[in-house]
Amino acid sequence: MGSQQHVRDIKSGSPLPYTDDIRAYRKEYAEALDAQDPLRNFRDEFIIPSKKDLRRKTLAVDESNEASDEKSIYFCGNSLGVQPRSTQKYIEQYLRTWATKGVTGHFVPHDDQLLPPFVDVDSAASKLMASVVGAAQSEVAVMGTLTANLHLLMASFYRPTKEKYKIILEGKAFPSDHYAVESQLRHHNFDPKDGMVLIEPRDLDQPTLSTDQIIKVIDDNASSTALVLLSAIQFYTGQYFDIERITAHAHSKDILIGWDCAHAAGNVDLQLHDWNVDFAAWCNYKYLNSGPGGIAGLFVHERHGSVDEKQPESDDTFRPRLSGWWGGDIKTRFNMENKFLPQPGAAGFQLSNPSVLDINAVVASLEIFNRATMKEVRQKSLNITGYLEHLLMKYPLDAAPEDKPFTLITPSNPAERGAQLSLRLQPGLLDNVLHCLEEKGVVIDERKPDVVRVAPAPLYNTYTEVWEFCQIFLQACKEAVKAR
């Protein structure tokens, strides 16, 4: 099959039919894929660090050169997404509103403002967030930070009894999640050694977890488990778990389940509502490009968020929670009567008035996402990450095994991964490979001692970058093997 046929197949949204046709390994093929990419114009919405800027010891950005400077190959949106061009405009607008309106900026709408008055920016953000994670607006709040939100949600959803008190999580969960669970158990006077049930990979060389294994751990601990907390996409392996099936299974055992969507939000087309997830939390600084440590997001399924207006605490479906004034009824919030009536839905979990500065950055990015659908973003992601895998594993056609001193630890089934591929290098190669990549202006990240994570972000990365990355990476591997 010729390269034009491949391109047509990609355009029609069908799975990319890779072949060993020599033409498909040429740069022109990657360029043709870019030319046909329906999302190609989104790249212009982002500032990709240039190679020159990355090398510079100072921050000076010479804007006149920005367009002409050669861009880095930035495949690190799984750790920190790049800056949308519009972020600066939103933040300047916020600074101007604060400077010129002072406290009146809280309440008075002004015609030229990009966002509503300060007190309403949280709902402007949740409105844009809802479709990105597959939720109703009322199920989403843009607030806090990921780990703090996990604690808040566990305060609501982890209600242990003497019999049912365990929390199931991955053995290799991101450390912050591990610490959050450990400290929740201690907070309730349980011993984490007994109360934390860790799902460990069976094979350390291929450290993914099968759905059957997860389900078996749930079954084995069903009578003593209060909560399951898993990551939607595993930060290390890039594995995308079967959220719908695992959630349904936990529910069938009368266990609540929450999902850490840090590596999934803005990456895959989550359907948190339809999958009946109890709660979820994520940060917005990875695939959602809202800046380091920026304001985060959480989801509470609508069945947990209802409020009886008169007697919220006696409503059966009311979730007990740690509260603050911003979660309270908007109409009475400023009455200072100390009668807490939570807002329905996820907004009722808010504590403080949010940082408007931070929310501006989230909104700037979400507005870009809302110009596409997550289905389209995911389709490009499947194609571009599939192309990356294909080139890494098959190119060049005459490659000897020693030319490929790495294995893929991310599942090769596209349905079981997002944008990221994690590659395990043979021992002793990592530092030299990283050095070569840095020299060539490639930004990826490493997990010591031997794993690199490579994540093309569908809204700003190109097929041509994938092609270039593979040339550089494979050459870097060759040189590292020689130097070993």
Ligand SMILES: Cc1ncc(COP(=O)(O)O)c(C=O)c1O
């Ligand atoms: C899965 C996961 N959980 C937790 C964190 C920590 O998040 P934060 O520092 O924003 O609380 C991260 C990223 O840093 C992460 O990837």
Ligand SMILES: Nc1ccccc1C(=O)C[C@H](N)C(=O)O
């Ligand atoms: N927030 C950070 C601050 C400093 C360095 C890394 C991070 C990350 O987010 C790491 C990310 N969670 C990861 O999966 O590697």
